Amino acid sequence: MARSVAVDAGASAVTGSIHSPRSVLVTGGAGFIGANFVAHLIATDPAVRVTTLDALTYAxxxxxxxxxDGNPRHRFVTGDITDAALVRALLDEDAIDTVVHFAAESHVDRSITGPAAFINTNIVGTFTLLEAARSAWCSAPSTRDARFHHVSTDEVFGxxxxxxxxxxxxxxxxxxxxxxxSKAGSDHLVRAYHHTYGLPVTVSNCSNNYGPYQHAEKFIPTVIRSALGDQPIPIYGAGLNVRDWLYVADHCTAIDAVLRRGRTGHTYLIGGRSERRNIDIARQICAMLDELRPRASGVYSDLLTSVTDRLGHDFRYAIDSGLIESELGWKPAESFDTGIRKTVKWYLANPGHLERATKSAVGIAVSD
Known part of the structure; x- marks a missing residue:
């Protein structure tokens, strides 16, 4: 039987309320950010149960x-977010009152060589989730509290x-x-479901994440695995492209704040206030590895190698996270210097992660 939430179809006003998640569906929860968020929820809220849905693609x-493993408050389900019957069944079977939507194809280089998968997962998959939530939550007036949080990227802004x-x-x-x-399209769909159907949604756009469990195809793990393998460390062009960097644990606390206290229908930008050039990050990682695990001969920065730039490579991304800081009281706990040191140490302590993920990495990845 369909459950329902207290929403007004056609509502478009931004309204605020305290949301208390109890049964949470996390899509893409076996990926980098999703897995960190699932662990964060389980560790910080003993009343929460989490159902993780992931297709277990290469990422x-x-x-x-x-x-x-063995935690009674966590259930893992292998499946695709484009499977409408599965998604709707999960919402009903687990009495889901909260969806946190991470699942996405996210590698820019892969999107250039094979865009179809990005349209299917990022747009059709998001549509499928929204339809399931609308059907489960919006069929009749109710006092049930619910929230659909959509996780997106700063790359939609160009x-x-x-x-x-x-x-x-x-x-x-x-x-x-x-x-x-494809992410821009999914963002617009989420907002449209709020304005058209009154679905209680929030959206966040984040800057580049880094930290434990990131896939080997991404920039920072690529620098680390190339250096440790004594292989050339690929840098697009001169490495002058700039990104704002956000430690993944800080991203998790930000999403949690938006999920519980953010205004429905609203968007929050989440950044680390840590802009860095790619070449400077690579050099910083090399210097840390020189300290923590010296090369047999020479220094790691000797491995830095310029390669042909990506097609249409955006020069700079940066986020002003003033709204979430002032409205919800969130700020990143880690500076880039502290976060990157934790990250390098984690990869040194967990070499198997890079070894497993490297098998599915696409070519090179020299800038996110």
């Missing part, structure tokens, strides 16, 4: 959730010049890659 792994102000919540969308275009 997801049950190893990322191994710390939750590229910044060096002197431009960082992105804010009102920055116009201007995606430049098939990946960012």
């Amino acid at each position: 997801g792994s049950l190893d990322n959730l191994s710390s939750l 590229s910044l010049d060096a002197a431009d102000h960082p992105f804010v919540e009102t920055t116009p969308y201007s995606p430049n890659s098939p990946y960012s275009a």
Whole structure:
């Protein structure tokens, strides 16, 4: 039988309320950010039960959730978010009152060579989840509390010049890659379901994440695995492209704050206030490895190698996270210097993660 929530069909006003999640569906929860968020929820809220749905593509792994093996408050389901029957069944069977939607194809280079998968997962998959939530929650008035949180990226806003102000919540969308275009489409769908059907949604757009369990195809793990393998460390062009970096544990606390206290229908930008050039990050990691695990001969920075730049490579992304900081009282706990040191130490202590993930990495990945 369909459950329902207290929403007004056609509502478009931004309204605020305290949300208390009890049964949470996390999509993409075996991936990098999703797995960290699932662990965060289980560790910080003893009243929460989590159902993790993941298709276990190359980017997801049950190893990322191994710390939750045997936990009675966590259930893992292998499946695709485009499977409408499965998604609806999970919402009903587990009495889901909260959806946190991470599942996405996210590698820009892969989107350039094979965009179809990005349209299917990022747009059709998001549509499937929204339809299931609408059917389960919005069929009749009720006092049930519910929330659909959609996790997105700053890449939907396009590229910044060096002197431009960082992105804010009102920055116009201007995606430049098939990946960012697919995420922009999913963002618009989520907002449309709020304005049209009254579905209680929140959206967050984050800057580049880094930290434990990140897939080997991403920039920071690529630098680490290449260095430790004594292989050339690939850097697009001169490495002058700039990204704002956010430690994954800080991203998890930010999403939790938005989920519980964010205004429905609203978007929050989440950044680390840590802009860095790619070449500077690579050099910093090399210097840390020189200290923590010296090369047999020479220094790791000798391995830095310029390669042909990506097609349509955005120059700079940066986020102004002033809204979430002022409205919800969130701030990142880690600076880039502290976060990157924790990250390098984690990969040194967990070499098997890079070894497993490297088998499915696509070519090179020299900038997220």
